[in-house]
Amino acid sequence: MSNQGVTQYNLLNLRNQQQLNFAQNGNPTMQGVDGTDVIQQAGGGAYVNRVKASQDADPLTTLGLTAGIGYGIGQAMDHFGPKCEGEYEKTIFGKLGKAGDNFAKNTKVGRFIESAFQKFDDFMTRRSAKSKIAYSLKNHSTMPEWQFAKMPFYGLPGYWSMDAKNIIEQDLRPISAKPTKVFMLFPGKRVNDFNRLTEHGMTIDEIKAFEDSLKGKTFEQKAIALQEKQLEKMGFKPAQYRGKSLTEMQDMAKNWKVTKRYGCKDFAQLEHRLENIIEEKESFLKMLKDATKKGDVAININKYDNSLWGKIKSHFAGRRVTLSEYYNKGIAAFGKGNTTRIGRALPKSLGWFLEGATNRFAGGKLAPFIQATIFADMVYHTIKAPKGEHGKTFIERFVNDFMYFVGGTLAVLGIHKFGGFKYLGTNNAGREAYRAALKEHNILRKAGAFASKKEANEALKEVNKLLGTKNLNFFQKILQKAALVINAGNEHAVAYRSKAKYNLNFLRKIANSNLLGVPLRIWLAIWVITPFLAKTATKVVHAIFGKPTNSVLDEGEEPSEESQNPSLQTNPQQGVTPNDVAGYPDSNLVKQTLNGQYPPHNNQYRNGQNAQVPQYRYNPQTRRFDMITPADTNYAGNQNMQNMNQNGVQNYQNQNGMNSNTPYNQNQTVNITNNTTVTTQQQNGNTQQEPLRTYIPSSVGVQTTGPDTSPADIALAHADQAEKEVQSILARRR
Numbered sequence: 001m002s003n004q005g006v007t008q009y010n011l012l013n014l015r016n017q018q019q020l021n022f023a024q025n026g027n028p029t030m031q032g033v034d035g036t037d038v039i040q041q042a043g044g045g046a047y048v049n050r051v052k053a054s055q056d057a058d059p060l061t062t063l064g065l066t067a068g069i070g071y072g073i074g075q076a077m078d079h080f081g082p083k084c085e086g087e088y089e090k091t092i093f094g095k096l097g098k099a100g101d102n103f104a105k106n107t108k109v110g111r112f113i114e115s116a117f118q119k120f121d122d123f124m125t126r127r128s129a130k131s132k133i134a135y136s137l138k139n140h141s142t143m144p145e146w147q148f149a150k151m152p153f154y155g156l157p158g159y160w161s162m163d164a165k166n167i168i169e170q171d172l173r174p175i176s177a178k179p180t181k182v183f184m185l186f187p188g189k190r191v192n193d194f195n196r197l198t199e200h201g202m203t204i205d206e207i208k209a210f211e212d213s214l215k216g217k218t219f220e221q222k223a224i225a226l227q228e229k230q231l232e233k234m235g236f237k238p239a240q241y242r243g244k245s246l247t248e249m250q251d252m253a254k255n256w257k258v259t260k261r262y263g264c265k266d267f268a269q270l271e272h273r274l275e276n277i278i279e280e281k282e283s284f285l286k287m288l289k290d291a292t293k294k295g296d297v298a299i300n301i302n303k304y305d306n307s308l309w310g311k312i313k314s315h316f317a318g319r320r321v322t323l324s325e326y327y328n329k330g331i332a333a334f335g336k337g338n339t340t341r342i343g344r345a346l347p348k349s350l351g352w353f354l355e356g357a358t359n360r361f362a363g364g365k366l367a368p369f370i371q372a373t374i375f376a377d378m379v380y381h382t383i384k385a386p387k388g389e390h391g392k393t394f395i396e397r398f399v400n401d402f403m404y405f406v407g408g409t410l411a412v413l414g415i416h417k418f419g420g421f422k423y424l425g426t427n428n429a430g431r432e433a434y435r436a437a438l439k440e441h442n443i444l445r446k447a448g449a450f451a452s453k454k455e456a457n458e459a460l461k462e463v464n465k466l467l468g469t470k471n472l473n474f475f476q477k478i479l480q481k482a483a484l485v486i487n488a489g490n491e492h493a494v495a496y497r498s499k500a501k502y503n504l505n506f507l508r509k510i511a512n513s514n515l516l517g518v519p520l521r522i523w524l525a526i527w528v529i530t531p532f533l534a535k536t537a538t539k540v541v542h543a544i545f546g547k548p549t550n551s552v553l554d555e556g557e558e559p560s561e562e563s564q565n566p567s568l569q570t571n572p573q574q575g576v577t578p579n580d581v582a583g584y585p586d587s588n589l590v591k592q593t594l595n596g597q598y599p600p601h602n603n604q605y606r607n608g609q610n611a612q613v614p615q616y617r618y619n620p621q622t623r624r625f626d627m628i629t630p631a632d633t634n635y636a637g638n639q640n641m642q643n644m645n646q647n648g649v650q651n652y653q654n655q656n657g658m659n660s661n662t663p664y665n666q667n668q669t670v671n672i673t674n675n676t677t678v679t680t681q682q683q684n685g686n687t688q689q690e691p692l693r694t695y696i697p698s699s700v701g702v703q704t705t706g707p708d709t710s711p712a713d714i715a716l717a718h719a720d721q722a723e724k725e726v727q728s729i730l731a732r733r734r
Helices: 010-014 036-041 050-055 059-084 092-106 108-128 132-139 147-154 156-172 194-200 204-212 219-234 246-261 267-275 281-291 308-317 323-334 341-358 367-383 390-423 428-446 453-467 474-486 505-511 517-545 588-594 638-655 710-733
Strands: 178-182 186-191 298-301 319-322 602-604 610-612 616-619 624-627 668-671 676-679
Touching (some): 059 092, 059 319, 059 367, 108 341, 147 156, 147 390, 156 267, 156 341, 194 298, 428 453
C-alpha cells in the first residue's frame, strides 16, 4: 500500500471539490470491468477555432491597440525613411551590406558559407548539363501574366516597384488645381498644393510668405500664380509662360520633368518604364540615380496647407519621400549594392522584414494600419497568455503571421517554378523562341488573320513544336503535362475569334481565360502551400522556445470525433480536460499510474473489517488492465466485493430513509448524486430490457441487519471514482 493513498479528502481535491457521479452522460458504467470502455470514451477535447480565438478579444481593446500600433509604425517609418537617403554606402542598407561583405571575405565562417553556395551552384551547373529536370529547375520558370500574381511573384522588388511607380506618378501630377477623390470613388475639392514648392528648393517660411501675398484672390487666380512660380523655379522665363492657359502651363511642367528630370525622350517612354520596372530594372534604377545628380528630389504626398487642421492631416496621412531613398531601396531589393552573397542578402533581408512587419518598406500611411490589425491580435493574446509564456506566445504568433506574408511569395514562386517544366524539352534559347512565336501567333489571332478555327489550331501546333516534347522520355512527358495543367491559362494562346456575324466570341474569350488556372493556383498558394510553410515555421519556433499553452496551431483544428458525438464524451463532472492533470495533488497513486503501474491498495473501515478492493495488472500488449484472479495471488476473492456492494446499497438506503425491509430488486439501481432510487425494468409487451448497473449483483439477498458501514460505502465510492480518473488520464496519454 502506498504511503499516500487516495482518500475521501484528497480525492475531492483531485476533482476540485466536484460532486461525485458514477454515470457518464447518464449511462451507468459497470464496475469491475477492465476499463477499456472508459479509455475509449475519454474524449480529447475540441480545439478552438482561430477566428473564434481572435473574436474573444474585447473589440474596444483591439481597436485601441490597432490604432496605437498603426500610428506608431507610421511615425517610426517616417523617421526611418531619411536614413535611406543620399549615397547608398552611407545608408543603413549600405552599411549592413558592407558588414556582410567583410564577414564573407574576412572570416572563416563567412568564407565557408560563400564557398558552400558556390559549390552548390557549380553542382547544379554540372548536373543541368546531364539532366533535363535539373536544367529546368535551374533555368526555367513560367512568368505570371495576371497583375494580382506579379507582385508576390517578384517578391520584395515587386512591392518596391509598385510604390516606386506611385512616387513618380505623384511627382508628375499638377501642382495647382488638383482634383482629389474621397475614398477613391467620389470627387472632392480641388486644392492648390503650395507645399510642393519645397521640391524646388523653397523653404516653408518662403512658401508661407508667397501664399500670404495671394490673399483676397480667387482660387483660379491662385492656381495660375502657383503654376507660374513652379515654372519659374524650373528655369522657365516669364516670356515662355505668360499669357498661356493653366492647362498649357501644367503640360509644360510635366514635360520638363519627363525630359529633364527623368531623361526620357517623351512621356510614352517613361510610361513604358513605369509599366515594366522589373523587366527594365537596370534602366529604371539608372533613371532614378541620374535624377539626383544635381541634388536630391523630395516629393510630398498628401501634404496639406499650413493651417492647424492642414498640419494635423499632413501628420497623420502625409509623407515625404525622395528619389534617392527609392533608388537605395531598389538597390537593396535587387541585391545590386554588394559583391558577396551575404552582403547582398543582409540588406534584402532587412527589406523583407520591414515590408512584412510594417508594410512601409514600400507603402503609404494606410498600409501600417492593415499590419496593425495583426499585431493587435498578437499583442492581445500575448498579454492574456499564462504567466511565464508571454515571450514564446509573442514570438510564435509573430513568426506564424510573418511566414504567411513570406509564404505567399514562396508559394507563387514554387508554383511557377514547377510550371517551368513546361519548357522541359528545350533550353533558354528555345524557351524565348517559343514565347516570341506565341506572342506573334496571338497578334494574328486577335487581328482575325486565320480564316477558320482549324487553321488557327494548325498554326498553334507549329508553335508548340518549339517546346521540344518529342525529346522527352515517358516520365518527363508526364512532368511536362502536369506543368501544363498547373500553368493553365498562363503563357497561352488567346481564343480564336470567329468572323461570322453571329458568333460566340465572348464565350470563347471567357472559356480561354484563366477560369481554370487562376483558381487552381490561388488555391494551391493560399490554402495548401502557405499554411504548410507557416505551420512548419511555427513548429520550429516550438522546438526552440517551447509551445505555449494557447498555441496558434491549436486554432482552426477540426473537432475530434468525441467532441462531435456527445455519446462518446465523458460527463463534464467526470471527464478529464487537458489542464486537469496539472492541478492534481502529488499523490503516489497518480504518479505510479502515469508510469504504467496500478498498485493494489487497502482501505481500513471503521467496523474493523479489512476489505481489499480488486487488484489489476497492466498488460502492455493489449493496453488494458486485467483483474488479478485468485490463482495469481492470495486475493480475498470476489465474494467479499459482492457482499460489500450489497451492504453498500443497503446501508445507503438506511442512511437516506429508504425501507430497509424492502426485498432487494436486481433491476433497481441507486444514483448517489441525486439521492434517488430508479427502477429501470420496463415492459413492452413480452419484452424486458435489462438495465446497466453501477455494481455487480449477487445471488445472496440483501442483509437487513448488520453494523453501520456507511463510511466504508463512501470510501469505496471515492476509490471507484479515483480508478476512473486514472483511466481517463491514460486515455489522454494514448
